[in-house]
Amino acid sequence: MAQDWTQVIEAEIVARDAEIGSINKQIHENPELAYEEFKAHDAFVSILQSLGFEVTPRAFGLGTAFSAEVGTGGRLLIYNAEYDALPGIGHACGHNLIASSSFASFLGVAAALKASGLPGRVRLLGTPAEEGGGGKLKMIAAGAYKDAAACLMVHPGPGHTLSGPIRGVSYVRMLANVKMRVYFTGRESHAAIAPWDGVNALDAVCLSYNAISMLRQQMHPYERIHGVFRSAGDRPNVTPANCCVEYYVRSVTRTGAERLWQRVLKCFEGAAIATGCEVRTEALNSYADVRPSHALCKAYLDVMPQGTVAYDEPRDFLAGSTDMGDVCYECPGFHGAFGIGTKDGEANHTKGFAAAAGTPEAYALALECGKGMALVGWKVLTDDIFADEMRKEWEADMKVAAEGK
Incomplete structure (x- = not known):
């Protein structure tokens, strides 16, 4: 019986290659930034409706989110489709492939x-603005993941870092990310006539930058700090009075990232004192660490072609952050990864990776992962013992997370 439904799942994915491929091509060729993914949203809604699914466009109060659901009773299974791009470099994180696999x-x-008549519900969520916009955070607040038994998605990464026949990874931890915008306020003056009358906000920016660079010597190897200058003055002969920087502070847990941020904050405060500036901070969309379900990861390993998927990832295979981390705090989550080939070995967030994400080879790998996630999802819906063990494991991990571990 179970094998029959496996065949139904795989046959449907093969049969719908044209529709899935159309979405993949549409998204990749029309990169849209966070909360501006109107073409991707409309394309998904149109194709889902043409296939007879009931779809909620502009779902959960977001103009570029959607929700489609099938089934009744039982457990609720969710797949995330991401589709936002990066400024200037398009789909350099391969969100077209994420959307296609989900x-x-x-x-x-x-x-x-539909074929079995068994209880259970599966929901496809269009989740905008992963690239810094925190779309899933807003969807969590609006109840998109309430009562979910599990949520699954898969992410492309740099294939050249994988070895031998390995083309994917099941258990992928990603870092928590505290995001902050920092404003320094000084006082303008004519930089030639009366520089002594000014309070230089750019000096505070530079001083804090150097202090943070020194702080890196005392960080754990897995932690990250990076920032950019958003505004640093307008003319050389005017002492900059208003400057702004934006920083990301990452660590393996939410607690660890917040602890590191407090150390970074002292660099900003110290620079303000030293230069006589005022300083204020603005919190952006911070992301929790990805805490994958071991049960889901092991199940995925079992259904993928033998020898092609590793359980643990190589160091730094996908060492960024994502709002899927926050979803992992709502329900058991899976955020596996697969490697795609780039011409010159580029990793995510490069033009080379964007080009690779549009190749037939990358699409084929995404489909392979989609089949694997479907089989794992079916196990979540139909295997009561597995679902119970998965839930208990997640609840235990949430207690560990609450302790900052």
Whole structure:
């Protein structure tokens, strides 16, 4: 019986290659920034409706989010489709592939639910603005993941870092990320006539930058700090009175990232004191660490082609941050990864990676992952013992997370 539904899932994904491929091509060729993904949103809604699914466009109060759901009763399974791009370099994180794999998983599980008549619900969420906009944070607040048994998605990474026949990774931890905008306020003056009358906000920026660079010597190897100058003055002959920087502070847990941020904050405060400036901070969309479900990761390993997926990732294979981390605090989560080939070995957030994300080879790998996630999702919906163990494991991990570990 279980094998029959496996065949239904796989056959549906193969049969819907044209629709999945159309979404993949549409998203990749039309990169849209956070909360501006109108073409991607409309394309998804249109294709889902043409396939007979009930879709909620502009879902959860977001103009570029959508929700489609199939089934009744039982447990709720969710797949995330991301589709926002990066400024200037397009789909350099391969969100077209993320959308395609989740779409494939949803279609496969939906077909099995319809054919079997078994209880259970599968939901496909269009989740905008992962690249710094915190779309999933807003969707969590609006109840998009309430009562979910599990949420799954898969992310592309740099294939050249994987070895031998390995083309994917099941258990992928990603860093928590505290994001802050910092404003220094000084006083303008003519930099030639009366520089002594000025209070230089750019000096505070530079002083804090150097202090943070020194702080890196006392950081853990897995922690990261990086920032940019948002505004640093207008003319050389006017002492800058208003300057702004934006910083990301990352560590392996939310507690660790917040602890590191407090150390970074002292660099800003000290620079303000030294230069006579005022300083204030503005919190942006901070992301929690990704805490994958071991049960889901092991199940994924079991259903993927033998020898092609590793359980743990190489160091720094996908060492960024994502709002999927916050979803992992709402329900058991899976955020596996697969490697795609780039011409010159580029990693994510480069033009080379964007080009690689549009290749047929990358799409084929995304579909392979989509099939795997569909089979794992089916296990979540139909295997009571597995679902119970997965839930208990997640609840135990949430207690560990609450302790900052």
